[in-house]
Amino acid sequence: MALSTHTTSSGYLLPSIHSAPPFFTQQPNSSTQAVVTEHWTRIILGYARHRRLFFLRIEDAEVAGGDWDEVFRNERINRRLLPDHLQTILASMAGKSQAVYEPPKQTRAVLLYWRRPEEWAEVLHTWVSSTGHMNTIMTFYEITDPPVESPLSGIPEVLLRKAIAILAKTGRAQMIGAADGDGVRFFASGGK
Amino acid sequence: MHRLGGVGLAAFERHEQSKRSFAELSNELSQSQVDHLHSQLNQFRTALARFASSHRETIKNDPTFRHAFQQMCSSIGVDPLAGPRKGGWWAELLGIGDWQYELGVQIVDVCVSTRERNGGVIEMAELVRLVTKLRGVSAGTITEDDVVRSIKTLHPLGAGYQVVEVGGIKMVRSVVKELDEDQAIVLALAQESGGRIVEDTLVDRKGWTQERAHAALDNMLLRDGLCWLDEQDKQHDRVYWVTSAMQWEA
Structure with a gap:
């Protein structure tokens, strides 16, 4: 057998x-x-x-x-x-x-964590950059449910927040509080 | 009476003279004998070198030929691996030493990488299969005989690699651990059923007491890690699986 x-x-x-x-x-x-x-x-x-x-x-x-x-x-x-x-x-x-x-x-x-939060942060940053969303404010919904399926489609908010927090540490993202849900703005590279 | 040597001081001189001549002659004789031996050895060496260079590939690739060659070597009392350093000139000539050591390393590789799932005991056929797979198709086939030989070359490392025979099946043990008699019987029975074994089998077929069967299996499970426990069997509460007797496809 x-x-x-x-x-x-x-x-x-x-x-x-x-x-x-x-x-x-x-x-x-x-x-x-x-x-x-x-x-x-x-x-x-x-x-x-x-x-x-x-x-x-x-x-x-x-x-x-x-x-x-x-x-x-x-x-x-x-x-x-x-x-x-x-x-x-x-x-x-x-x-x-x-x-x-x-x-x-x-x-x-x-x-x-089939991808570690650090890896998700990189995936997120690469995706934002390749779709031309740098420097604009995005809602979480736009990231988790984009019209065209992305590597981030369906990512839970808790994981997304962790990834954004990692990018924020190196100045590559900034959380923006808003009344109707949080938003986030991405930057090409750190140092701003 | 005329003695050959005569008498007096001159005779003593002559005596010494002949003694020296004899010594010279004996030296000459033994010298020529040594020379003769040397030339014979040289001849042998050249013949072997020629044999080796023309058959080297066959020795490496053809297991039957390799076996015959090794038998020939051992019947004339030489070990193709023996030598002061790096396998000696035999090995250098034949490249057999490197080949054998290389195989040894591959055996260690397989034994170590499968140890976690078989507890350090692997069936010979399985080992040969995995080593062959590791070597790739082009490297030619290897036989049990080659594996046994290579394991012998591993001996100086003191890693405790050993070939043990259990119920007519050769197993290679890569952990320093004695298999006691009961464990050997369990291994042999497990071989028959693809690794699956329960206490009742030992009681029914070997006439063991329940306690003895339980102790033997428990030791293999808890102390040696030679088998895994299965509690979801329909017929028995506790089924033991001897991992080295299980047939793994990949």
Whole structure:
């Protein structure tokens, strides 16, 4: 019985370890569990990037029918990732800055960093520059829901704010408070 | 009576003279013998060099030929790898030393990179498959025999690489850890079922007590990291999977 890779219906290639029955059980040996956690982390971040998913909740492993079924359930071998196991994995990811608890001060939902906020900041700045929006004031809505799909389409506001804050530190962006929602202005380079 | 040497001082002189002549002769003889040996060795060396240069590629690429060559070497009592430094002139001549060390490095590479999932024990066939994959198609095939030989060359490094035989199947162990008898039996049984093993199998087939089976599996799980636990099996609460006996495709 060879363990093989599997392509999900959404086109994501799962590694062969995903077909191994014990991969779905939390391992009592801590160094073995570290290996398991590492593989799960890679699968979760890869899948999130593949489907542009930003949030992951413990419920996603509890009830079927969510975005994560393809990954957390393997019907071919009748195994699924249990909520407690997922919680351990999320704790490890949060510890390694591969995700943050969002909202903070709870441990049942995370914002996934398949791109780190620093990388998002660069993506954002490049996009603003290539679409000719430098020096103009943009609303968050214009960034998260542009008429032409962009690398930033659908980015959660909390992540967008983090990215803008990083750009603001180097003088490449400025937050502008307004009554009907916040806006932001971008600059080509720092030093203004 | 006429003695050859005669008597007196002159005879003593003559005696000394003949002694010297004998010594000279013996020197000459042994010198010629050494020369003879030298020329023979030279001849041998040239012949080997010619053999090596004309068959070098075949030695490297053809596992059967390589095996025959190594058998020939060991039957005349020479080790193609032996030598004072850097594998000696045998190795230099044949390039076999480099080849063998290179293979050794690749074996270490495979063993280390798969260690996290198999706990440091890998099946020989799997190792050969992965090393072959690592070397690429053009490098020619390698055999178990080559792997065993290369593992021997790793011995001075003290990394504890060892070939162990478990239930008729050769496994390569890359961690300094003794496999006890019970573990060897577990490994052998797990081989038959793609890595899956439960306590009952050991009780039914080997007549072990439940406690012994539990202890053996628990040690492999918790102490050695040789197997993984599966708690979602339909028939058994705890199923153990010996990772080195599982067939991984990629």
